[in-house]
Every structure is written in structure tokens, then in C-alpha cells.
Amino acid sequence: MFHDVPVAAWWVAFSALSALTLLWFRARRRVRDRERRERGLAEQLDITRERLQLALDALGAGTWHWDLHTEKVVWDARNAQLFGIDLASFRGSREHAAEGVMLEDVQAAEREAARAVAEPGTMLDCLLRLRDGERVLRLHGKVVRDDDGKATGIAGLCHDVTRAQKAQLALAESEERLRATFEQAAVGIAHLSPDGKWLRVNQKVCEIMGFEAEELMQTSFQKLTHPDDLELDLGFVGELIAGERDRYQMEKRYIHKGGYIVWGSLSVSLVRAIDGTPKYFISVIEDISERKLLEAELREAKSELEQRVLERTAELSRSNDDLAQFAYVASHDLQEPLRMVTSYLELLERRYTERFEGEAREFMDYAVDGARRMKLLIDDLLEYSRLGTRPEPHGDVDLNDALDEACANLAIGMRESGARLEVGDLPTVTGQRSRLVSLLQNILDNSIKYRSDEPPHLRVSAEPDEKGWRVHIQDNGIGVEEGHTTRIFEVFQRLHRDAEINGTGIGLASAKKIVEAHGGRIWMSSEPGAGSTVSFTLMSNAGKPSHEQHTDPSLVG
Amino acid sequence: MSSTPIQVLLVEDNPGDVRLTREALRESKVRNQLNAVNDGEEAIAFLRRSGRYGEAPRPDLILLDLNMPRKNGREVLAELKSDGDFQQIPVIVLTSSDSERDVSECYELNANSYVRKPVGLDQFFEVIAEIERYWMGVNRLPGRTSNAK
Numbered sequence: 001m002f003h004d005v006p007v008a009a010w011w012v013a014f015s016a017l018s019a020l021t022l023l024w025f026r027a028r029r030r031v032r033d034r035e036r037r038e039r040g041l042a043e044q045l046d047i048t049r050e051r052l053q054l055a056l057d058a059l060g061a062g063t064w065h066w067d068l069h070t071e072k073v074v075w076d077a078r079n080a081q082l083f084g085i086d087l088a089s090f091r092g093s094r095e096h097a098a099e100g101v102m103l104e105d106v107q108a109a110e111r112e113a114a115r116a117v118a119e120p121g122t123m124l125d126c127l128l129r130l131r132d133g134e135r136v137l138r139l140h141g142k143v144v145r146d147d148d149g150k151a152t153g154i155a156g157l158c159h160d161v162t163r164a165q166k167a168q169l170a171l172a173e174s175e176e177r178l179r180a181t182f183e184q185a186a187v188g189i190a191h192l193s194p195d196g197k198w199l200r201v202n203q204k205v206c207e208i209m210g211f212e213a214e215e216l217m218q219t220s221f222q223k224l225t226h227p228d229d230l231e232l233d234l235g236f237v238g239e240l241i242a243g244e245r246d247r248y249q250m251e252k253r254y255i256h257k258g259g260y261i262v263w264g265s266l267s268v269s270l271v272r273a274i275d276g277t278p279k280y281f282i283s284v285i286e287d288i289s290e291r292k293l294l295e296a297e298l299r300e301a302k303s304e305l306e307q308r309v310l311e312r313t314a315e316l317s318r319s320n321d322d323l324a325q326f327a328y329v330a331s332h333d334l335q336e337p338l339r340m341v342t343s344y345l346e347l348l349e350r351r352y353t354e355r356f357e358g359e360a361r362e363f364m365d366y367a368v369d370g371a372r373r374m375k376l377l378i379d380d381l382l383e384y385s386r387l388g389t390r391p392e393p394h395g396d397v398d399l400n401d402a403l404d405e406a407c408a409n410l411a412i413g414m415r416e417s418g419a420r421l422e423v424g425d426l427p428t429v430t431g432q433r434s435r436l437v438s439l440l441q442n443i444l445d446n447s448i449k450y451r452s453d454e455p456p457h458l459r460v461s462a463e464p465d466e467k468g469w470r471v472h473i474q475d476n477g478i479g480v481e482e483g484h485t486t487r488i489f490e491v492f493q494r495l496h497r498d499a500e501i502n503g504t505g506i507g508l509a510s511a512k513k514i515v516e517a518h519g520g521r522i523w524m525s526s527e528p529g530a531g532s533t534v535s536f537t538l539m540s541n542a543g544k545p546s547h548e549q550h551t552d553p554s555l556v557g
Numbered sequence: 558m559s560s561t562p563i564q565v566l567l568v569e570d571n572p573g574d575v576r577l578t579r580e581a582l583r584e585s586k587v588r589n590q591l592n593a594v595n596d597g598e599e600a601i602a603f604l605r606r607s608g609r610y611g612e613a614p615r616p617d618l619i620l621l622d623l624n625m626p627r628k629n630g631r632e633v634l635a636e637l638k639s640d641g642d643f644q645q646i647p648v649i650v651l652t653s654s655d656s657e658r659d660v661s662e663c664y665e666l667n668a669n670s671y672v673r674k675p676v677g678l679d680q681f682f683e684v685i686a687e688i689e690r691y692w693m694g695v696n697r698l699p700g701r702t703s704n705a706k
Binding site (some may be wrong): 293332340342343350 | 571573574580616653654674676677678680681
């Protein structure tokens with residue numbers, strides 16, 4: 001309340017006013033008979049009045065007097081100005097004085113006056129809010145009493161406290177806001193002494209730690225910190241106090257009152273006194289236990305998944321190896337008995353053929369044919385199981401050369417079927433030469449086997465692809481129905497009866513295995529009765545094929 | 558037919574193959590005598606004329622199968638080729654295996670030839686005829702003044 005007025009000035013003004021009032025009354029009563037005798041007193045009065053005026057000016061205060069006998073109110077000019085009334089028009093009545101004041105405050109002031117009168121030795125002190133809604137005045141008064149102690153009037157000062165009043169309101173509001181922010185924050189906020197004692201904590205801190213605020217005040221953060229995190233935390237505190245950092249942040253474990261661990265994300269800064277000595281820490285603590293739990297679960301799930309993938313991959317790789325091994329051994333060991341069957345059937349045929357008649361001849365033919373197909377199967381199976389077992393270095397392979405070699409291997413079949421081959425310029429790709437020959441051979445062989453009534457017309461072309469090349473082998477064969485274009489690449493998946501076509505169902509499976517081992521993919525598009533196109537991708541060493549290698553006319557220009 | 562027949566030792570556990578080889582050699586132009594034993598142990602006994610092979614002739618040529626019980630072809634090969642008495646006798650490995658490893662292993666053990674048994678009868682006969690033509694005809698065998706015609 002006194003912020004804006006120097007206390008000393010108040011007391012000077014007040015004492016002076018009191019003295020003046022007393023002197024004035026006495027003077028008025030005795031002035032006539034004492035005028036001449038007390039000339040010195042008048043002089044003193046002048047000096048006092050002068051001092052009083054200076055003090056009042058310094059304060060910006062007005063003076064007032066209320067005569068309890070006459071009910072007359074006397075103001076000086078400044079007082080009238082403070083009340084917003086022209087002194088010349090002031091009627092000197094209590095009612096007129098109270099006109100511009102809020103009724104509530106008028107009543108409070110009257111009660112205060114009555115109290116001051118009733119309690120000798122006390123002062124009147126009250127606030128008057130003016131009805132203009134802007135200004136607030138403060139009244140200080142002292143009850144004037146006669147020699148018998150009977151109150152005759154009240155005299156005092158009035159000054160404008162609007163600014164102080166507003167400042168105080170604003171301060172209170174701001175404090176309230178800060179307090180609410182602190183108290184109701186969704187994160188824990190605490191002040192801690194430089195040695196770690198909890199000084200002030202908000203509700204959230206209590207919730208996180210499980211303690212009542214009072215209980216927390218009895219302890220320190222060190223006691224609530226998990227031993228494994230304490231060293232790091234104290235290290236940061238040391239750096240903060242030493243001024244090596246402004247703030248620090250860490251994730252740490254607190255020990256809850258219930259004995260279990262609570263994960264907190266902690267941010268700490270230090271407030272220093274004006275002389276620089278550490279005053280208190282401001283800690284913001286967020287409970288991240290749930291997040292930590294989820295993270296741990298996620299980590300666990302991830303590692304479990306990785307483990308499972310590893311196991312599964314190992315299993316698959318083992319079973320792949322086992323399968324390849326089995327196929328190799330089986331086909332290899334099947335050769336022996338097959339050789340016996342074939343050889344002795346042929347020996348029978350050679351030496352006793354004239355004795356075979358009718359059915360015997362027919363049975364013999366079936367047996368010979370079965371043995372022959374069995375041989376084809378075993379050879380193909382052996383070839384398939386060997387894919388990938390003999391590592392051959394990858395290098396640049398000119399597909400033109402590979403195709404020539406494949407065709408040479410297929411010379412008999414091509415000649416017998418009257419096959420015609422049309423070849424575009426083929427690129428150089430990266431791969432294992434013998435495998436790529438085998439790949440082309442398998443696909444061409446398939447086209448020749450599954451030819452239509454027309455002689456095979458085979459077209460081999462290539463076009464650039466994202467990582468290398470896309471090779472197409474198109475035929476005019478019997479084609480494959482749409483639903484079968486994927487199945488056809490599975491081992492032993494044949495679409496035709498033995499009697500019709502001399503295949504084993506391994507050729508395209510081998511082709512697929514070779515392409516995939518080269519990092520490419522293979523697929524078929526087909527139109528039954530019109531032909532099929534087998535396409536596959538292969539990588540090129542240069543990554544992207546160079547422009548000059550664009551050979552398909554449709555892609556140039 | 559004045560000269561002594563060429564002594565061929567066939568080490569083969571499969572009687573079917575023994576018979577086929579016998580049949581093939583029967584059609585041979587070269588006078589030969591086929592002696593067949595069932596496994597490596599017997600082959601060594603035959604060569605050393607031990608036990609019931611006391612009267613066994615010294616072979617001029619050995620046809621050796623690889624996969625046999627008791628003592629396999631590789632062991633027989635290793636033993637023969639490190640024995641001064643027998644290391645001169647040409648050994649032709651005759652097997653159904655065409656594995657690279659078997660081929661190189663046999664040559665490392667100083668086999669004189671490696672031939673894969675073909676599956677068909679005609680082809681088998683052809684191979685035996687080829688062996689006969691080269692090893693008993695073209696080639697000169699040690700310890701014989703000239704090969705029988």
C-alpha cells in the first residue's frame with residue numbers, strides 16, 4: 001500500500017498536520033486574549049505551515065477535515081481536485097463529498113470513521129473507489145479530541161493510489177497465474193536446493209514419486225534416484241554449478257515410494273542469486289515409464305522377430321541344401337539300377353528279339369520307353385540339383401555367344417523340328433556363362449518341345465531395364481492358358497501327357513532357378529494356340545545399359 | 558592264336574556290370590581272359606595271389622570300379638600305385654560317377670584312365686570296345702613283347 005509514497009514523507013506530513021490541527025484549534029479558542037502575548041507561537045505556526053505545504057506537495061496529497069459537531073467538511077484545493085469537484089462549488093457537506101464515490105466504499109469509510117472514533121489512539125485508513133471507475137483514493141485520518149477526550153472531528157490526508165492499486169492487482173494476478181501454472185502443469189516441476197533437497201514441488205511431482213509434498217520436503221533427489229543413474233545426474237549437477245552448462249537433460253530412473261522404478265525425462269536449470277551463488281534448481285520431470293515400457297517391448301519384439309527370421313532362414317537354407325543334396329544323391333544312385341534295367345532290356349532285345357511276339361513285343365516296348373524316360377528325368381534332375389552347387393565366377397557374358405552355344409547344343413532338335421531362329425542384337429550381361437547358356441537352352445528347348453503343328457519360329461530380343469536388360473524369347477508354339485503361366489516354372493509341373501511331348505518338367509524350373517540366382521526374375525505371357533513369350537531380367541555390369549546398346553528399333557529415336 | 562591272352566582284372570561289385578563287361582569283351586577281336594573280383598580286398602588278394610587266388614595270373618590291365626564295399630576303388634588304386642610290383646599295371650577307372658571330384662582324385666592317385674559307364678547297352682559296348690581297341694591294341698602294355706592280334 002505504501003509502495004509509491006516514501007514513508008518518511010508520510011510521517012512528516014502526518015505529524016505536521018496533527019500538530020497544525022491542534023495548534024489551530026487552540027489558537028482559535030484563545031486567539032483574542034493571547035494574540036499579543038504569544039507572537040512567537042504564531043511565527044512557529046507559520047514555519048510549520050510552510051513545512052506542511054512542502055510535504056503535501058511532495059506527496060501530491062490533499063487535506064481534509066470533518067467537523068463532527070457541525071458536520072462540515074473542509075477541503076483544500078488538491079483534495080477537491082482528487083475528488084473531481086471544483087473547490088469553489090464544493091458545498092462542504094459529507095453528501096457532496098461522497099457523491100463521486102462508490103456507495104460501498106462510502107459505507108465502509110463511515111464504518112471505519114466510527115471505529116476510529118470509538119477506539120482512541122487508532123487511525124482511520126480506507127480506500128475510496130471513484131464512480132468514474134478509474135481512480136482509487138486513499139484516506140488517512142486522525143480523530144481530533146478535546147481536552148476531555150471527546151471526539152470533535154477527523155482530519156487527514158487523501159491521495160491518489162490508482163497506480164499502486166493497479167500494479168498490485170496485476171502482480172497478484174501474475175502470481176496467481178504462475179502459481180496455477182506451477183501447480184497444475186502436466187509435467188512435474190520442482191525447485192531443489194543446491195544440495196538436492198526438494199524445496200517446492202507441484203502435484204505432478206508428488207504423483208510421479210508417490211510421496212506427499214511434505215514427505216518430499218524431508219528428502220533429497222539423490223535418495224529417490226536409482227543408484228545406477230545417480231553418478232551421471234550428479235555429474236551434470238556439478239557442471240551446472242560450475243557454470244559449465246546452462247541446463248541439462250537426461251532420462252533417469254526414480255525409485256517410487258512403492259519401491260518400483262519410474263522412468264523420468266528430466267530437464268534441469270539453475271537459478272543464481274545476484275552475486276552468482278547458486279540459489280535453487282528448477283527441475284522439470286516427465287514420467288516416461290510407459291514410453292520406456294513400450295520401447296522395451298518393441299525392442300524385445302524386434303529382436304525376437306529377427307531371431308525368428310534368422311532361425312527360419314537357417315532352416316530354409318538347411319532344407320534347401322538338404323533338398324539339393326537329396327536330389328543329387330537320389331538321381332546319382334538311381335543311375336546304377338537304371339543302367340542295369342536299360343542295358344539288359346537292350347541285351348534282351350538284341351539277342352532275343354526274334355522270339356518276342358505280339359504282347360511280349362508290346363510289353364518290351366513299354367519297358368524300354370519307361371527306362372528311356374526315366375533316364376531323361378534323372379539327367380534333368382541331376383542338372384537341376386547341381387545348379388548353384390558349383391560356384392562359377394560372375395563375369396561379362398555376351399548373350400549372342402551364349403545363344404550360339406545353346407543352339408549348338410540343341411542342333412538336333414532344331415533341325416528335326418525345322419525351327420527358325422530370329423535374333424536381335426543381344427547385350428553383354430553379368431553372370432555365370434555356363435548357367436546362362438543353360439538358361440537359354442532350357443527355354444528354347446521348351447519352345448521346340450511344345451511347338452504347334454507349324455515349325456517353331458523363335459525370336460530372341462532384348463530391351464534395357466532399370467538395372468540391366470530384359471530378354472524376351474517368343475515362340476509360335478501351343479501356348480499356355482493364363483492360369484498356368486506361373487505354375488509352369490515349378491519343378492515337375494507339366495501341362496501335357498507324356499505321350500504327347502517328350503518333357504520332364506524340369507527345364508523351366510531350372511531356368512527360373514538360374515535367373516533368380518542371377519538376381520533377376522522370369523515370367524511368361526502367353527496366348528493359347530498363338531504362342532508364348534518367356535521374359536527374364538539380367539543385370540549388366542555397367543548398371544544402366546549404354547545408349548548405343550539400344551537395339552530394339554522401337555526403342556531408338 | 559599263338560600268343561597268350563591278355564589278362565584283364567575287373568574289380569566290380571555289381572554282377573550285372575560284370576556280365577555286361579564279359580558280354581562286351583566276348584565280342585572282342587583281341588584274345589583276352591576276364592577275371593572278375595567283387596571288391597577291393599579280393600582285388601588285392603588276387604594280385605598278391607593270396608588265399609584262394611594262389612594260381613591267379615598277373616593281370617595286364619585292371620578295370621576298377623570306384624564304389625564298392627569293404628575296400629573301395631580309391632584305396633585299391635592308392636595301394637597298387639605305391640607298390641613297385643604293381644604300379645606298372647595300367648588301371649582304368651570304370652565307374653558310373655561323373656563327379657569332378659572323383660575324376661581329379663583318381664588322376665591324383667595315378668589312375669591311367671577314367672571312363673564313365675554309359676547308360677545304354679550300345680554305348681556301353683562301344684566304350685568297352687574302345688578300351689579294348691586302345692589299351693589292348695594301340696597301346697603297348699608293359700611286360701609283353703607285343704599285343705595279341
